[in-house]
Amino acid sequence: MIEVNDLSKDFKVYHHRKGFFGSFVNLFSRKHRIVQAVDKVSFTVARGEIVGYLGPNGAGKSTTIKMLTGILVPSSGSVTVNGYIPHRQRKENAKHIGVVFGQRSHLWFDLPVQESFELLQRIYRIPEAEYRQNVEVFEELLNLGDFFRTPVRQLSLGQRMRADIAAALLHNPDVLFLDEPTIGLDVVAKARIRQFIQRINTERQVTVVLTTHDLDDVEKLCKRVILIDNARLRFDGELTALRRLLSTERLLSVDYAEAYPDVSIPNADIVYQEGARVQYRFSPEEISAADLIGTILKKFRIVDVSIQEPDIEDLIKTVYEDNLTLERKLAEPLSPDI
Amino acid sequence: MKSLYLTFHVYLAFARKSFQKQMQYRVANLAGLTTNFFFLLVQVFVYIAFYKASTEPQPLSIDDIITYFVLCQASLMLMPLWGGREIADTIKNGSVALQLTKPVDFQTYWFVDECGRAYYYLFMRGLPTFLISNLFFTVTIPQQPSVLLAFAVSMVLAIFMSAAITITIFSTAFWTLDTTGISGIAASVITFFSGMLVPIALWPEWLAHIAGWLPFGGLIDIPFSIYLGKLAGIEIWIAIGKQTAWCLFFMGFGRVLLSRGFSRLVIQGG
Ligand SMILES: Nc1ncnc2c1ncn2[C@@H]1O[C@H](COP(=O)(O)OP(=O)(O)OP(=O)(O)O)[C@@H](O)[C@H]1O
Ligand SMILES: [Mg+2]
Numbered sequence: 001m002i003e004v005n006d007l008s009k010d011f012k013v014y015h016h017r018k019g020f021f022g023s024f025v026n027l028f029s030r031k032h033r034i035v036q037a038v039d040k041v042s043f044t045v046a047r048g049e050i051v052g053y054l055g056p057n058g059a060g061k062s063t064t065i066k067m068l069t070g071i072l073v074p075s076s077g078s079v080t081v082n083g084y085i086p087h088r089q090r091k092e093n094a095k096h097i098g099v100v101f102g103q104r105s106h107l108w109f110d111l112p113v114q115e116s117f118e119l120l121q122r123i124y125r126i127p128e129a130e131y132r133q134n135v136e137v138f139e140e141l142l143n144l145g146d147f148f149r150t151p152v153r154q155l156s157l158g159q160r161m162r163a164d165i166a167a168a169l170l171h172n173p174d175v176l177f178l179d180e181p182t183i184g185l186d187v188v189a190k191a192r193i194r195q196f197i198q199r200i201n202t203e204r205q206v207t208v209v210l211t212t213h214d215l216d217d218v219e220k221l222c223k224r225v226i227l228i229d230n231a232r233l234r235f236d237g238e239l240t241a242l243r244r245l246l247s248t249e250r251l252l253s254v255d256y257a258e259a260y261p262d263v264s265i266p267n268a269d270i271v272y273q274e275g276a277r278v279q280y281r282f283s284p285e286e287i288s289a290a291d292l293i294g295t296i297l298k299k300f301r302i303v304d305v306s307i308q309e310p311d312i313e314d315l316i317k318t319v320y321e322d323n324l325t326l327e328r329k330l331a332e333p334l335s336p337d338i
Numbered sequence: 339m340k341s342l343y344l345t346f347h348v349y350l351a352f353a354r355k356s357f358q359k360q361m362q363y364r365v366a367n368l369a370g371l372t373t374n375f376f377f378l379l380v381q382v383f384v385y386i387a388f389y390k391a392s393t394e395p396q397p398l399s400i401d402d403i404i405t406y407f408v409l410c411q412a413s414l415m416l417m418p419l420w421g422g423r424e425i426a427d428t429i430k431n432g433s434v435a436l437q438l439t440k441p442v443d444f445q446t447y448w449f450v451d452e453c454g455r456a457y458y459y460l461f462m463r464g465l466p467t468f469l470i471s472n473l474f475f476t477v478t479i480p481q482q483p484s485v486l487l488a489f490a491v492s493m494v495l496a497i498f499m500s501a502a503i504t505i506t507i508f509s510t511a512f513w514t515l516d517t518t519g520i521s522g523i524a525a526s527v528i529t530f531f532s533g534m535l536v537p538i539a540l541w542p543e544w545l546a547h548i549a550g551w552l553p554f555g556g557l558i559d560i561p562f563s564i565y566l567g568k569l570a571g572i573e574i575w576i577a578i579g580k581q582t583a584w585c586l587f588f589m590g591f592g593r594v595l596l597s598r599g600f601s602r603l604v605i606q607g608g
Contacts (some may be wrong), residue, residue, distance in 0.1 A: 071435045073604045091441040099439040110359040124346045
């Protein structure tokens with residue numbers, strides 16, 4: 001569905017001189033520096049996938065999305081979406097994709113939502129029956145009814161975002177690009193949008209590429225994540241694989257039947273102990289969770305156990321901050337199921 | 339053929355929406371109407387005083403002058419640069435890039451948007467201004483259907499030209515982030531050379547000659563000269579041909595500027 005090969009984008013940033021004389025000099029001088037926004041990124045996305053495209057501020061996420069949607073011409077490398085080259089076959093590509101930039105609205109500021117939708121129906125030449133059906137479904141799933149006849153400039157951020165997402169899907173696109181679709185929204189609004197995206201993906205097989213800084217979005221929606229940092233691809237794989245790759249340590253909480261005096265277990269450190277409740281830290285590379293629990297069961301009677309996965313937020317933070325570690329890890333051969 | 343019809347349909351819808359958009363600012367329009375009328379009074383009284391003081395025969399009668407300025411005020415909002423801020427704004431704030439994700443042609447889109455706006459002001463500002471003026475002044479109305487027809491054609495061309503000029507000027511926002519300078523200069527040049535301040539018929543010959551080589555007479559001077567019956571027969575055809583040529587020129591020029599602007603946008607990211 002999407003193929004990206006060695007995709008790069010660099011921007012020339014011109015040095016601006018201030019003042020009257022400066023602006024005169026600006027006309028002639030071409031002094032600039034180059035900002036590498038995306039550097040040789042490659043990945044493919046299959047039909048029906050939801051991929052989280054993640055990275056810190058300035059990593060190059062939006063720049064990549066812009067190249068995938070035909071808004072920017074790559075400096076080098078290739079992109080195809082649906083078999084189209086977005087920047088060359090802009091209009092053709094546009095008919096088959098839906099785009100939402102959370103920071104900006106695609107709707108007509110002065111027009112009620114409904115009329116924006118009607119214009120889109122015309123633009124994309126959506127047959128009347130299909131249009132009606134979509135509007136009905138989206139109206140219900142996203143609760144557009146309350147503000148369907150309100151001019152877009154009067155909408156709250158959450159309402160606007162819902163309207164924008166529905167607008168991007170009216171023409172039944174094959175691929176949906178979402179650049180920070182939950183930015184600035186409250187918990188309820190976020191949940192509703194996630195549910196909606198999930199549903200559209202399963203029911204219509206819409207491929208979704210999503211950038212976000214909200215890792216709950218990722219956890220709820222994306223099986224697969226692509227991490228970029230500083231313009232480079234850092235990880236591409238399943239979220240669970242990322243977890244396994246990075247989480248050298250896990251926590252095991254145990255509620256014992258009684259407060260045993262000595263609860264130490266080989267290969268596991270006690271993080272804290274409070275009466276009958278004990279928390280261990282262990283590394284799956286040294287001892288598997290099953291073995292650890294087995295060992296405990298042989299020695300003591302327990303009431304309850306639970307294993308805590310590290311937060312993906314922490315995981316991703318490790319990737320960004322501790323990039324040497326990940327580089328080393330990625331260099332090691334990954335097991336086939338990753 | 340069907341595809342052409344569908345395309346036409348899309349852009350017709352844009353024009354209609356543009357009309358509706360303006361409908362939301364009815365109060366502003368009412369205020370504008372009052373201002374128009376006030377300016378009309380000032381202009382007319384100045385010219386009446388001037389005509390009373392002058393003894394030489396003038397190329398336009400005082401009734402012609404009154405009618406001319408009634409028409410000017412009625413069509414003020416159809417002139418270039420009254421609309422089109424949206425174009426400059428979307429270019430400046432970068433949201434113009436989002437339009438690239440839709441299968442539309444920008445120039446056509448903006449063009450019909452401007453036409454929809456002009457259409458609104460024709461009926462909601464121009465017509466009332468014209469009708470109210472009739473209560474206070476003697477405004478001449480052409481009696482020959484052929485003159486009325488030629489005027490209608492010429493007026494439509496004036497609106498098209500105005501839209502094309504507006505788009506061309508505001509598309510410079512791709513290069514200069516501040517369009518107030520260039521649009522200010524353009525507005526003064528256009529106001530003067532279109533004949534909006536002083537009818538070109540009253541200008542000294544050398545200046546009128548310069549105006550003849552410029553496009554802006556096509557906005558005011560040509561349609562209103564036709565209306566007043568100052569052009570006849572072949573002259574009308576030549577005038578309309580001139581308007582058409584300038585119209586095509588600005589559309590073409592605007593297209594080149596826009597496509598340059600967009601290719602800069604997609605390469606440099608704005
Ligand atoms: N038009 C441009 N001209 C110059 N530099 C640009 C341009 N657009 C982006 N950049 C630079 O490219 C880099 C990547 O920007 P991009 O917007 O893709 O980041 P991002 O990953 O979307 O970040 P965020 O999470 O903050 O949205 C940044 O260093 C940014 O300053
Ligand atoms: Mg971004």
